[in-house]
Amino acid sequence: MSAGACGNLISAQGNAFGNETGIIGSSSMSMALLPSPWPSLWRGRRSQSLGRRYRHHRQDAGPLARRSELAVRGAITSQKKNSVGGWRYSPDQTDADTSVSGAVMVGLLAARNAASKFPTRAIDRAVTYYTKMTSPSGQVGYSGGLGGMGQSTARTSIATLIYAVARRKDLPEFKATLGNLVVQLEVENAGAWIEYTRYYQAQALFQGDIEAWQKWNKMLVRQLKATQAADGSFPSQLGTQIGTSLSLLALAVNFRFLPIYER
Numbered sequence: 001m002s003a004g005a006c007g008n009l010i011s012a013q014g015n016a017f018g019n020e021t022g023i024i025g026s027s028s029m030s031m032a033l034l035p036s037p038w039p040s041l042w043r044g045r046r047s048q049s050l051g052r053r054y055r056h057h058r059q060d061a062g063p064l065a066r067r068s069e070l071a072v073r074g075a076i077t078s079q080k081k082n083s084v085g086g087w088r089y090s091p092d093q094t095d096a097d098t099s100v101s102g103a104v105m106v107g108l109l110a111a112r113n114a115a116s117k118f119p120t121r122a123i124d125r126a127v128t129y130y131t132k133m134t135s136p137s138g139q140v141g142y143s144g145g146l147g148g149m150g151q152s153t154a155r156t157s158i159a160t161l162i163y164a165v166a167r168r169k170d171l172p173e174f175k176a177t178l179g180n181l182v183v184q185l186e187v188e189n190a191g192a193w194i195e196y197t198r199y200y201q202a203q204a205l206f207q208g209d210i211e212a213w214q215k216w217n218k219m220l221v222r223q224l225k226a227t228q229a230a231d232g233s234f235p236s237q238l239g240t241q242i243g244t245s246l247s248l249l250a251l252a253v254n255f256r257f258l259p260i261y262e263r
Contacts, residue, residue, distance in 0.1 A: 072111045075104050076122050084132075085125035088143075097143035098133050101126060102158035102200070109165045127166050130159050134173040138180025153189055156180050157200035164207035178208040185216055188223075195236050195246035202250040213253070220250060 078091035086096025087104045105126050112123070133141045140155040156177050163174035181204060189197045198220060205213035224247055228234055236243020 068111055068114060072108060075108055076119065078104075079122055079125065085129040095143060096129065098130065098140055098155050098158055099142065101129065102162060105162050106165065109162075123166055127162065127168055127171075130162055131171060131173045134159055134177060136176055138176035138178070140177065151184075153181070153184060153187075154193060154197040154200055156184075157197065157204040160204035160208050161200055164204070169208075174208075178204070181205060182209055182212045185212055186219070193238075195234070195238060195243045195250070198250040199246045202253045206253045217254065224251070 074091065075087070078087055079085060081092060081094060082088070082096055083094045084096050086098070086101035088094075088096050088100055105123070108123060108126075130140070135141075138156060139151055140159045142150075142152070142155060160174065160177040160181060163169060163171055163177065168174060181201070185205075189201075202213070202217070202220070205216050224234060229240075233240045233244045234247040236246075238246075
């Protein structure tokens with residue numbers, strides 16, 4: 001499927017289910033359509049895609065701007081219900097986790113880059129949530145405060161990226177998470193979420209420490225070359241399609257095509 005066709009599919013879903021809240025369908029519908037945790041991650045990715053399409057196709061600014069604003073409104077509607085300022089699997093949940101919140105936040109930041117209208121307070125509130133989930137060592141909790149702590153390169157990368165793209169590199173939490181990533185630079189990721197981790201790690205290091213990213217990127221290229229299948233795909237416990245997509249997105253930082261890959 002071409003990039004244009006994918007964008008049209010996203011826009012069509014917005015037309016079919018969108019409303020003034022910006023949320024696509026009901027919570028139960030979203031949860032039924034996609035297995036957890038993908039429903040809320042899909043909302044975040046949809047916001048990112050619409051924001052980026054709008055930025056690159058301003059001649060079609062009217063419809064794209066409207067759809068982007070609805071996607072942003074959906075995130076803000078959900079955040080207003082949230083007790084800690086983040087997001088969870090369903091837009092009606094009142095707790096949050098740093099994984100889903102990361103996907104939604106990157107979508108909001110992409111929309112801001114595209115000049116979509118939304119309250120800055122939403123980003124500030126989410127950044128505050130991340131600071132409360134970040135320990136002095138740079139480790140980042142998953143959900144429920146620092147009690148969910150533990151070394152997670154994925155969560156540390158997400159927080160680092162959020163601080164950087166939100167233009168809050170002045171925060172001590174940014175310095176802590178970036179420092180944690182650099183110290184762990186040569187530690188090879190393991191587990192079922194390797195590609196997911198690499199996707200965020202690539203962006204976080206690129207935004208935070210270009211020399212560290214260059215070193216890490218060379219290791220990534222070697223690792224992917226060693227695992228790439230004859231048809232060009234990358235095997236993954238998440239499935240070939242998801243694994244290949246995330247691997248390509250991690251490599252895409254090299255080309256600086258998307259606005260979020262700019263420094």
